[in-house]
Amino acid sequence: MRFGSASWYCRIAQPEIPLPHRVSARRRSSSRQQRRLLPPLLTEWQKINQQSDLCGLLRDPRKMNKLLKKNRKDTAGRSWFDMPALTITPEIKKDLEILKLRHVIDPKRHFKKGDSSKALPKYFQARTVIEPASEFFSGRLTKKERKTTLADELLHDDALKAYRKRKIHEIQESRLPCGVEKWKNKGRQTWKRAKQRRK
Known part of the structure; x- marks a missing residue:
């Protein structure tokens, strides 16, 4: 490093490079x-x-x-204890999308409104909750109920299955055409025809 000048230089020891040998006329190499x-x-x-x-x-x-x-490592910053950005696999992506729609899953539970952006979060962590011994019979999932992903757990939940079935049935009933089609009044013309028929 030179002092007194605006720029500084680095010196790196460079190895000596052997020059390629010339092939003599007497000795030809393959x-x-x-x-x-x-x-x-x-x-x-x-x-x-x-x-x-x-x-x-x-x-x-x-x-x-x-x-x-x-x-530099891609982290959320010091205030988030340098939480690393995880690689998003298809399973994790499904779970994050389900968490965004959690207010629709259960009608009895109400959640605080999350961010309305459709983009998935960059920094997050997924952990397993270990229940205390006092919740052994009440709040614990059995081994049969435990699944690898959140989507699998929701698909195999009996209470959620019943709710989903009921909602689908309600939607289908509301969209069904009611009554006989030819008995329906179709605008003013049908009223006039009905009056003419009565006379």
Whole structure:
């Protein structure tokens, strides 16, 4: 590092690179031997290029900041105890979508309104709740009721099945056409025809 100047330089020890041997007229090497010589030379040159790129990065603060940002771990921040961003698998995606629609699942439970955005959260954690010994008979799920995902648990829940069936039946009944079609009044013309028939 030089003091007194605006820029600073990095010095990296560069290994000496062996030059390729010339093939004499007397001794001709086969193409296989030449192929064996080339890869180590290429790797040495690649190492030097990488080192020179590193020197360029250290000189340019913008490039250095970009590299540091890329290498920084993706977390929610200190206030969230550096919660990492998890990779979203299809199972996790289903569970998150179900949690967004939790106010529809059970009519007896009311939840605080969540965020209205359709995007899935980037930072979250999923954990298993261990019930205390006092809830062994009341609030605990049996081994049969425990499933791998939230969607499977909801599909196998008997109370939810009954509620879902009842709601589907109500919706189908409301959409059914009622009465006989030809007995219905269709606008003013039908009233006039009915009066004419009565006379």
